[in-house]
Amino acid sequence: SGPLDREAAMHTQAPHSADLSNLWMPFTANRRFKAHPRMLAAARGMYYTAADGHQVLDGTSGLWCVNAGHGRQPIIDAISRQAAHLDYAPSFQIGHEDSFLAASEVAALMPDGLDRVFFTNSGSESVDTALKIALAYHRARGEGQRTRLIGRERGYHGVGFGGISVGGIAPNRKAFSAVLLPGVDHLPHTHDLARNAFSRGQPAWGGEPFADALESLVALHDASTIAAVIVEPLAGSTGVLVPPRGYLERLRAITQKHGILLIFDEVITGFGRLGAATGSAFFGVTPDLITLAKGISNAAVPAGAVAVSRGVHDAILDAGAGGIEFFHGYTYSAHPLATAAIRATLGVYRDEDLFARARALSAPFEEAAHALKGRRHVIDIRNLGLVAGIELAPREGAPGARAAEAFGKCFDRGVLVRYTGDTLAISPPLIIGEDEIGRIFETLADVLATVD
């Protein structure tokens, strides 16, 4: 047994001795959690060890981020070496070699032409960075009036003011609605339960009509005022909404026609989730910018990036007149621990051919997910690559309660799933085996039978 196992054993003897009152937990019903805390103590491979000692199969890659599984030795070693070797280096006006190597290695995984890389520390920062690049690009080309940003209903783009403005989740916006970015509009979301329920992979209906809503927004606002459209190729956080066939292709055609930049938020779809390096590669649609985070570092160190087309990058640099071209950056952009984690993570993906593994597993994963059809409460099942959403009929007067109950019961039975509204989301590490895929969905089937 390794050090992690020993650490886990230690934790099992004393679940926790912490005072829970000081920590204000993010996106959590704090009072409810603190009354019945569920705590994780250690992680290795496909499993968490809960604080009470029971093993929990990680059906969600943490928060869609630990794509190579937990506690991977090459990543641990790279971070440890780097911490001892170069703990921190600024990236403003000075560089460190690993940051350039990491950028080249990320660029090599991006679609052709998107090979300029700006480092951030999170998905939210990547989104705000991409929106600012879009505005700077148009201004650099003498089209500074192109300031309008278009997101999508049910889009999740993190929690910066830019991200919640283009995002389409009402509760994330409500308390701050007076100060959201001006000049933002939204496309309709692409979820159509009546026509597309229980689609396997990409739904057949809706690609053109949903994408053509962009033509209506262009007609309304005029193309000359619109800077960029941002969408998740597959919307993860709002319940696994798979793009209908033809939708992304058409968004690309319309944005191109009108000189509007297209941003794919690939914080979830990047790094193998769909069985390819990016959603862009999976769908065969190349945007102008791609936002990345999560799987870029296997979540071992917070990290994110924006991959930018040469055209967009060069336009901004050309306008720079020899000075700083883009007044933007973070103290921790290209933090040495992050670039070390990124390089080691990409090495694991490559050495273990994990994107191909995800692609090969997507068929048995789809079978296992759709085997839940006909189970109590299940009104839709959606899947693509190694991600699935199981939508439950809401309990009368208590939307979300069924999925929350199923989540708790799965955890107690040793399987971690995620819930958002009444949808359960499954997105396991790409190292998962077929037996473990079976266990996730069989546990869900058992649990659903016990949910009112």
Ligand code: PLP
């Ligand atoms: N964009 C997408 C598509 C996401 O799924 C997320 C997080 O789930 C974010 C942005 C925000 O990332 P972070 O929480 O790292 O800021």
